[in-house]
Amino acid sequence: MINAILWKLRTGAPWRDLPERYGPWKTAHERLRIWTADGTWERILDDVIVKDDAVGNVEWTFSIDSSSVRAHQHSAGARKKGAAPLGGSKPSPSTEKPSDGPVAG
Template sequence: MVGRGELTDKAWARIEPLLPVSGRGGQWRDHRQVINAILFKLRTGAPWRDLPGRYRPWKTAHERLRKWTLDGTWQKILDEAVVKDDAVGEVEWILSIDSTIVRAHQHAAGARKKGGANPRSRPSQWTAKGLGIPEAD
């Protein structure tokens, strides 16, 4: 039985041939279980260490996600799925363009302030006037 959010048999049949085979280090943990763990993590946003027991050890899923990202396995799966599904019209392309504009207050943008003295017109503390010494006539 397939759990909520897990790979269906049909989806697994499509991506299984695209996955790498076991390397020199020996037998890899079941790819399907690891992918389901990755899907759970991405769907829920849970920390890796909080993966349910059926997906353990979490380090395996984390490492496989990282490795397959670096070696292009995920890109290969995505390309295969999009190309085949788009060819038969099963991809619904929806464009979403979003722009958030926040107008800054004029003072936050560095604009000159109306009124008020020019900071350069004030006497420096190191001048006679700034130190309170009367000027000579």
Template sequence: MTDAAWRRIKPLLPAQPARGGRWADHRTVLNGILWKLATGAPWRDLPDRYGKWKTVYERYRRWAADGTFDRILTHVQVHDDSVGRIDWTVSFDSTIVRAHQHAAGARKKGNRVGRTRHRGAVRRSGDHGAG
């Protein structure tokens, strides 16, 4: 995380508690969280430079539950939008439009594939001979 990004985020993080033992540095822990989210690796594979994986994981869970990440996102969006850094253009692709569960596999009305109706009898579409 850059120094500029840290200066913007630091005031939004919860104060470290005065009670108990020594807490791991918020910036180190946040960098560990960012590493994990960027790589998709398991928490247990967190590099040692970010501290104990369990500490980073517990801080991630706590901040997700108490709304810390929501506050950071809102702050960054509001600030960056106010200075014109966010382009709110939205694009939809048909691959993300879901069909209703009954839209697939249902029997269609009308003729069945490969068959046509002819004067009350079923005739195969390939039968073009007399008869």
């Protein structure tokens, strides 16, 4: 599983492109998420650094992407014209149709 995570971090490819030889991409992603949250990933990297420093001539390469992309207004989940409001909320008084009064029956 560590090889799968390292492949993803090294290539920067989407998780779904993880080669089959590393197993299911969802498993690798979930494992990294859990290990990052509980500090396991930090301990793994610390151990690797200590062992690599013992060998000597260690080169660490970091790639950081700081791009920012603004999403189109329709991608933000705005209601489409004529669509019912989410959650079954009632229309406000200003948008209700006027009533013709009681219906005789």
